[in-house]
Amino acid sequence: MAKRIAIVEDDPDQRANYADAIAKKGYSVNAYGSRAEALAGFDAALPDLVILDIILGEEIDAGFQLCRELLSREANLPVIFLTERIDEIDKISGLRLGAWDYLPKPISLDYLAERISSLLRINEARDNTGPQRQSNAKTIGDLSLDQDALLVSWKGQRIDLSGTEVRMLAKLVRIPGNAVSYETLMNATMQSLVTNNTINTHMRNIRKKFEKLDNSFSCIKSEYGFGYRWSQ
């Protein structure tokens, strides 16, 4: 049975484009134009994955409200935010609401599709918890990173990183001690239009999340003018 994807986007053209592109990948798509519509649809049946625009019509935080609503019903529901800007996410922190990832507009439909499939796979992997699950976790020193399940832990403790952050971290630790250029990291975000600042912002967020657990964390080093390096 095809996975059901819900799209909430007020702009009809974008909504149609998303719906078409995702439907082509073999998913069943429900597209909604407003929060009320979406809520009505969710009442009927919860989808397997939700793509939310934050601003819906006049309601500037309708996306967040919907996210909160959905997660209260199904805590493990994967949610992807489509947004104008990363720092808005930073400010209101949609991720702290439990969203899995966010993508800035304009988005690449290929990346979107890839992200959807990856999140569904991750959710599946998480659902099949227990020892039977094949762990793809990679261990570098104190760091353990499971890119498939988007699970990261440091010295045995779980760290909540967004999908983008996990991918960037994975690129960084691929060959520990090697400097990774901004360009590589930009590719890892799977977004179009990424600047050094975006990378820096992501990296700072990652670093902060580690430091929250471990005050002496200093594995992520800046290679000013080039990129970053993981060194332990």
Add this chain to the structure above:
Amino acid sequence: MLAALRGRFRGPRLGTKLAVMGLALLVVPWFSYQQLVEMERLLVQGQSQAQLLTAEGISTLFNGRDDLFNDLPLNLEDFEPLYAQPLTGNIRLDGQTEDWGSSDQLQYLAFGSPEGTADADFELLLGERDDYLYVFMRIRDQSVVYRDPEYLRLDNADHIQLNFIRADGEDGRVSLVFQSSNVMTGFVMDDQWRYAASGVADNRIQGALLPSGDEVLVEFRFPLALLGSRRYFGMTFVDVDDASARDTVRRTRTLPSAGKESFDLVVLGTPEVRNIVQGLGYSGARILVIDNQARVRAEAGAIQSPVANASEPTDGLDLSALFSDIRPWLHRLLTGENFTPSTQPTTSEENSAAARVIRESLNGAPIALRNRISKEQEMILAAHPIVSAEKVIGTVVVEQDIDNILKFQRTSLEQVLLLSVLSLVAVFVALLAFAGRLAWRIGSLRQEASAAIDHYGRLRRAELKSEINAGDEIGDLSRSVSNMLEKLHQHNTFLESMPRTLRHEINNPLNTLSTSLQNLAEEFPQVDDSKYLASAKRGVNRIGSIVQNLADAANLEESLEAEELEAVDLDNFLRSYVSNCAIAHSQTRMIYAGPNEPAIAMIADFRIEQLMDKLVDNAVDFHRKGTAIRIQLDCFAETLQISVSNRGPVMNEAVLKSAFDSMVSHRGPQNRLHFGLGLYVVRVIAEHHGGVAKAVNLPDSSGVAMVVQLPVAETEARLDAIRP
């Protein structure tokens, strides 16, 4: 130089202007002085009028009284007129002058030789009292020859001859003979002046003589009635020196020329006129009755001498002296005329004023004149003609000083000056204080207003604090400027939010476009290869990056606020940055020159990296191919200076100044991806770190250097400097 000076000097300051306007107050003393002069004129005029009225009143007493004036021959030119002075006390006929009044006031008339030292010369005093004429003579005579009673003839001894016209019109002849008892006896004489006409002495005539050394002092009197109404007479001293020969040696006459068979004259004040006038005299005024031959016929009263002034206290004297000193100067300053009366009047001037008064009034016109006698004393002369049968027969002159007016004027002048000076000082002080306060208020308002907008035209504050509650125009100004700032702030807020709104508004259609293109390529795989689709995708990307850049720049300051500053060793930072940069820009050589010692600054490392990116991009864009880009760090006491220099075209003054402004690009039209935001970002980041950014040409004009100065970190911060 001159132009620069003129450029700097736009006009006088507010205080200067007000002070200059304050000078307008100088009209106050001017007006006061004018008023004072006018008042003086009025007072003088009033007194003149009063004097004229007095003169008129007195003159009416004489109107029609020709008889009082026509007792003298009309023409006196042939004679030397003699005047008899009125005597105040009783006269003892003793040959001495004590009872004639104080000796310095006695005016002797000299007759005889011009030197007055020859034998038989005499000096004469005439006085009048109680209808008697008193005569005092001082005769030079070495040997007095008395009358010898043996002789009948009276002319063979020293004697005095009087000739006159009797009341009945006949010639009168009287000899006064020196008796050996030093008594004088009068005899009516015959035509030859030899024998007495009658044997009896005329006892109406009394006298005494007093030989003293080579002088004989003679004093005698006779009734005025003897002379008749015309009252003129001649006098001759007949000198006999040899007691045995008894010849007449010399004759001294009151007649000027010896050959003339006529009398010398003694003109006496008309007693009747004097009697009338005497009762009218009042203090401080002198009244003169003058006939139409300009002869004084009567006089009454005296001018008050200004001695009273001497009793004033010394400082008052000094003050009045001071004022009389500055008065002419002041007068000239305030009225533009010379203050002529200050010059000491000469006798001729005095005479001319008096003469003019008499002349005019004798012509029939009443006149009053002001006459300055001395520096301290001024007179008013008023004259009114005496008329009889439509003919002027004389004039009454009333002379009075205007000392009290002058005194009043002087005190008023002092007061005016004092008040003017005081009020000027007070007003000046008030004006200066006011101007100072005003200037200070405007100055502080100006300062605050200009501080509200920074060097780059950014709004620092949306309202003013100073003077906002003041009720006057400055308050209005402050409120209106504040209002303007507020509107500007609203506009600025709108402008600031513009890029974000724009991005929001553009990103959605852009997203539509982008996803549509992707779906299109998906749906029609043959289109995917089309170069048009590729260029459409590039266009979408470019628009996206443009909007992104704009929004980033607009939000830069806001996002900088969120950055945390860390202590970073800039030397280390730059060293690693440059080495990484060399990899990225493999076409260009990069040289780093640093101090090789920790240079700690409090920075947000990503932002400084961003700053360096922009500087290096800029240097790479402008450097001449084959030359190296030099990045240098210099440590100073307070600042760390990063300079990125490249060889290439130099910038002119205007470009150097505006290089770091927003939306200013000097790259030319071919570089479409630049919006002049790069160096603007550098400046904003540098300023956020408390530093400055500037562009300079290299000293040898071989290129330009972009210089960023950042403050050195505090000492304790340097200790825990961490990364990299």
